[in-house]
Amino acid sequence: MPYLTANNFPTEPAGKRFRAALNRPGIYQLPGAHNGQAAIQAGNAGFDGLYLSGAAMTASMGLPDLGIITVDEVAFFIRQIARASGLPLLVDGDTGYGEALNVMHMVRTFEDAGAGAVHLEDQVLPKKCGHLNGKSLVSPTEMAAKVAAAAKAAREMVIVARTDAVGVDGFDAAVDRAKLYVESGAEAIFPEGLTSRDMFEKFKTALPDTPLLANMTEFGKTPFFTASEFEEMGYKMVIWPVSSLRVANKAQAELYASIREHGGTREMLDRMQTRQELYDTIGLDAYEALDASIVKTIVPVMPDS
Template identity: 60%
Template sequence: MTWLVADDWDSTPMGERFQALVDRPGIVRAPGAHNAMAGVLAKNAGFDCLYVSGAAVTASMALPDLGVITLDDLCFVVRTIHRATQLPLIVDGDTGYGEVLNVMRTVRELEDAGAAAIQMEDQVLPKKCGHLNDKLLETPEGMARKVAAARKARRHLRIIARTDAVQAEGLEAGIARAKLYVQAGADLVFADGIKTPEEFRRFSTECGAP
């Protein structure tokens, strides 16, 4: 039935529900959903977590993935998917929509919209799609400050720190950044640009977080 009909929805905070999935053995399967209908289709197919891609949301507006959508644009999409599915949503928050105070506002707005986790990347504005070359990175310390601010602002939202340093600066730099972000308060880390199973294993082992 549509979300207009009241159901006995799980009142557990979405961040806690997402953490329970992470803590289970195995892989958390999170297909992309750029709107509510896509989310419902994924839920009906048996998935219990969704990923709201910034690139997909941007493309649905016929725009390039270059950091041109607003926080309000993203929150509207997150809210509609949340209402329709009641599944934990991993939301691509790009660079956090600004600096430290902006990141704190982003965290609270996404939490209120129904997000379970925010993924923030260490690029500078204007950001680029992760598949493009010549990405410019925030300093490690600058990104760590954003992560710490997100941690301070969140109530239950999980924080996923993404680094693009592997492609731009090498695996060692990516691992060093990931460790710093975990120390700053990231719950999980995501490294873009890792290519081999061996690199994945090493990164996962050394970074200190899922």
């Protein structure tokens, strides 16, 4: 239900709702939503939490995922997704957009925009996708300082620390970093770039009391696992970060190719969301009813003297 017309739109802070979902039994499934429409569709499918990927944001803007976008640009995405769906949102905070004070500014801005959780990573700018080679890391203590700053700035927001150390310095270094980040204030850990079930299980064994996040991105280094399989490995969250954007982009490319070939869209009609389906998704009827229910304000006219 659209946020302007919903009587039951959430009033509790998103961070509090995200933490409650994280603490319940089972694995918290967080599909990526790259805009408000995708967020509504994910909610309609039954998901009660979402993920906002930096790679999806930048790609939707026609940019690579190199830490180019700004805090305010990300906040724009957060606001539209939070308002459209009302669901708790985990946001990709990249490297924190600077040092400790910048990280604190990011946390407050994202929380004010409606995010429930954020993750920070320990890469050096320009950062890269976690499933690419050639990454460089900041020192463990530098990242720990960022995590501590994020935890200090957060009011209800859940702070997740991501480490890319597995692909740079090895598994043991990643575990050591993760433990340090927990000591510094991270409530959960995102071990990026794991390449086998055994590695996922060993990471959980090394941090038995810490909630862990699994990244089920396509076309990366991680083999395909289902949410249930990650739960069996002991993980509390799983994200599918860019899946919605990949599907949408593929469909758009096919649409433009068809228009170019056929001179129109007739061949693609059965692949389209209909006008009624679009209006139903965004709640047009509810908005129109709300508009009609508001009494028009009449400005008094001064009488002639």
